[in-house]
Amino acid sequence: MKKEYNITAYSENHIGLLNRVTIIFTRRKVNIESLTVSASAIKGVSKFTIVVEVTEEQVKKIVQQIEKQVEVLKAYYLSNDEIIYQEVALYKVSTEALIGGDQIEKLVRKHNARILEITKDYTVIEKTGHSEETQDFFNELNEFKVLQFVRSGKVAITRSPIERLSEFLKKRDEMLKVLDK
Amino acid sequence: MAERINGSEAIIRSLIEEGVETIFGYPGGAIMPVYDALYDHRETLHHILTRHEQGAIHAAQGFARATGKVGVCIATSGPGATNLVTGIADAMIDSTAVVCITGQVSSPLLGTDAFQESDIVGMSMPVTKWNHQITNVEEIPEVMAKAFYIARSGRPGPVLIDVAKDVQFAELDFEYSKCTAIRSYIPYFPIDNKQIEDAAEAINKAKKPFLLIGQGVIISQAEDELRELLEKADIPAAWTLLGNSALPSNHPLNVGMLGMHGNYGPNIKTNECDLLIGLGMRFDDRVTGKLTAYARQAKIMHIEVDPSEIDKIVKADYPVLGDAKSVLKKLIPLIEKNSHKEWIQGFKDAYEIEYEKVIKNDIYRENGKISMGEAVRIASEKTNGNAICVTDVGQQQMIASRYFKFNQTKSMVTSGGLGTMGFGLPAAVGAQMGRPDRTVIAFIGDGGFQMTMQEMGTIAQEKIPVKVVILNNNFLGMVRQWQELFFEKRYSFTELINPDFIKLAEAFGIKARKVTENSELEDAMDEMIKHDGPFLLEVVVEKEDNVFPMVPTGASVSEIILEKPKA
Numbered sequence: 001m002k003k004e005y006n007i008t009a010y011s012e013n014h015i016g017l018l019n020r021v022t023i024i025f026t027r028r029k030v031n032i033e034s035l036t037v038s039a040s041a042i043k044g045v046s047k048f049t050i051v052v053e054v055t056e057e058q059v060k061k062i063v064q065q066i067e068k069q070v071e072v073l074k075a076y077y078l079s080n081d082e083i084i085y086q087e088v089a090l091y092k093v094s095t096e097a098l099i100g101g102d103q104i105e106k107l108v109r110k111h112n113a114r115i116l117e118i119t120k121d122y123t124v125i126e127k128t129g130h131s132e133e134t135q136d137f138f139n140e141l142n143e144f145k146v147l148q149f150v151r152s153g154k155v156a157i158t159r160s161p162i163e164r165l166s167e168f169l170k171k172r173d174e175m176l177k178v179l180d181k
Numbered sequence: 182m183a184e185r186i187n188g189s190e191a192i193i194r195s196l197i198e199e200g201v202e203t204i205f206g207y208p209g210g211a212i213m214p215v216y217d218a219l220y221d222h223r224e225t226l227h228h229i230l231t232r233h234e235q236g237a238i239h240a241a242q243g244f245a246r247a248t249g250k251v252g253v254c255i256a257t258s259g260p261g262a263t264n265l266v267t268g269i270a271d272a273m274i275d276s277t278a279v280v281c282i283t284g285q286v287s288s289p290l291l292g293t294d295a296f297q298e299s300d301i302v303g304m305s306m307p308v309t310k311w312n313h314q315i316t317n318v319e320e321i322p323e324v325m326a327k328a329f330y331i332a333r334s335g336r337p338g339p340v341l342i343d344v345a346k347d348v349q350f351a352e353l354d355f356e357y358s359k360c361t362a363i364r365s366y367i368p369y370f371p372i373d374n375k376q377i378e379d380a381a382e383a384i385n386k387a388k389k390p391f392l393l394i395g396q397g398v399i400i401s402q403a404e405d406e407l408r409e410l411l412e413k414a415d416i417p418a419a420w421t422l423l424g425n426s427a428l429p430s431n432h433p434l435n436v437g438m439l440g441m442h443g444n445y446g447p448n449i450k451t452n453e454c455d456l457l458i459g460l461g462m463r464f465d466d467r468v469t470g471k472l473t474a475y476a477r478q479a480k481i482m483h484i485e486v487d488p489s490e491i492d493k494i495v496k497a498d499y500p501v502l503g504d505a506k507s508v509l510k511k512l513i514p515l516i517e518k519n520s521h522k523e524w525i526q527g528f529k530d531a532y533e534i535e536y537e538k539v540i541k542n543d544i545y546r547e548n549g550k551i552s553m554g555e556a557v558r559i560a561s562e563k564t565n566g567n568a569i570c571v572t573d574v575g576q577q578q579m580i581a582s583r584y585f586k587f588n589q590t591k592s593m594v595t596s597g598g599l600g601t602m603g604f605g606l607p608a609a610v611g612a613q614m615g616r617p618d619r620t621v622i623a624f625i626g627d628g629g630f631q632m633t634m635q636e637m638g639t640i641a642q643e644k645i646p647v648k649v650v651i652l653n654n655n656f657l658g659m660v661r662q663w664q665e666l667f668f669e670k671r672y673s674f675t676e677l678i679n680p681d682f683i684k685l686a687e688a689f690g691i692k693a694r695k696v697t698e699n700s701e702l703e704d705a706m707d708e709m710i711k712h713d714g715p716f717l718l719e720v721v722v723e724k725e726d727n728v729f730p731m732v733p734t735g736a737s738v739s740e741i742i743l744e745k746p747k748a
Contacts, residue, residue: 070365
């Protein structure tokens, strides 16, 4: 059964690695729903968060292929209930619509969004949340015509107290010691 | 300590530091500084000028496979680099350790569509184990050391290093140290004792164990351990195309070849065994046939160095992560002495059936004409199973794999996973350069020969004493066989009008002979093998012979057919 999975991969910060990672999906004709690459808590280590909709068997194999890349330290996958995650969305509406009544203001309050910038012509609103939430807000706001809309990829952290990578790195150091024999 | 030298010199010195003695390549604009540096080291580093970059990479592959060392090839930017791609893909899928060095346009020109610029790093990404572009001269020693370490360790594979031309001129303080570890790369995972114990118990319990020998045995040099395990537990073993020669052909527990054109016994017994042990192999679809009808009755043990291979195709009941040699060393002491006489007899009975129906007529043709199998048998007999056999792809490849006999490991060089026609001739060049002490015989079809026949020039220039046997049926034989069996004999573009191969060889200054009668075959083989130097033997074989047995596509291994189905 297909389900939304969040793949997390830690890697060295190396040019071209993003490409190496994404071709693993392309080759298997798996669409990437969203992708975020950022610094992790450990210096020099990048963190990929990739969201896909696949079966568990598929995601397992994809993760193994990612981990096989020389510059990837560790990769694993989690379902949505194993992580805390957030996305951010930006909406542009005309300022005329905003001042034409109090409904947009009510929507902003109801959805816990906030206004980032108001100019003579347009107003930019920001909302963070899960994609269903940012989508709900879009649907309601769109009654006043959303001129532009953009949503980020997922950023996620696990429910465990420390970044898993530190454990992995410790284990890895032990393995490397064995190799050095 | 550190010496001030330029980037080109640093590349050459790095190769020497890695113990490289032979390289294959083709010069061109963006790699000229490296070739200039090479000129001063040509005594230490023997460079073979191939006639095409594809020839250089296949030669490097042949070298690597016959020696177990890293093969090295050099090409220029743009078309030079793109011509390597087929060979790189071949090396990737067949786990062959190769380091490719390509020139690149100067770094300020990157991304400008400069003359002979191609994004070879981007292009080769899906087919390299690792690749890297050097735009900073200081990186050279470290990157070169990493390249060799990555190429040969764990599951080996191709590495491409792209060197911008300005870097080749720039200077650095050169100091070299070999790479022994990379933080993000664990080539060998520590072996899990629990997995070993479970595996040993399963083997000790099995009534009908069957072991599949993959190339992992050869790569990890586990040939002795393999024999020890097989003999101690009395397990029959068959080999994949690339696992061929890991176990001597005449070993009593060697039951033959797996897969689509493999032997009858190994295929049908796969669906009768109670324990199937995959050792350093990857359950390729040419081995498994229809997956849903593959060894369903058996417990599966998979001993494999690459974690991504475990459970990829066949779910393992007993996964054992580790290279074949390390695993077997730990496993053997836990194995009880055993005997499976009756089970092994089943393989012998199956062989008798196959011998009567297929093999006899394949290797002893009575009608005066020549079969591919007979040519292979005679060549094998004349060299007492001590030659290195190189093949191209197609019917001759299957026939050579089936009928060439081996006493020594690393003796079969063939393109397995990718099935690259044109592989044979250049790979033979590499194998012979790597093993000048051994006779190298290449079996090549008339089709495949014409894909890379320009390498005859390389053979002539370097006087490489390879024995090239063209098995000529004036057809793209394997495709024709499929057209006959599955496309109602509609021979769509498979018939070839060939050049005069003898005149061609003579034009290159290579001694040649053509055989059309069965009665001349032995004498011609003798002449070829005894000849001091390269030799081309054209053997005109029966035009429409088929390779049997065969597991038709989509069929189960137990549905293997021994002859053409009656219409």
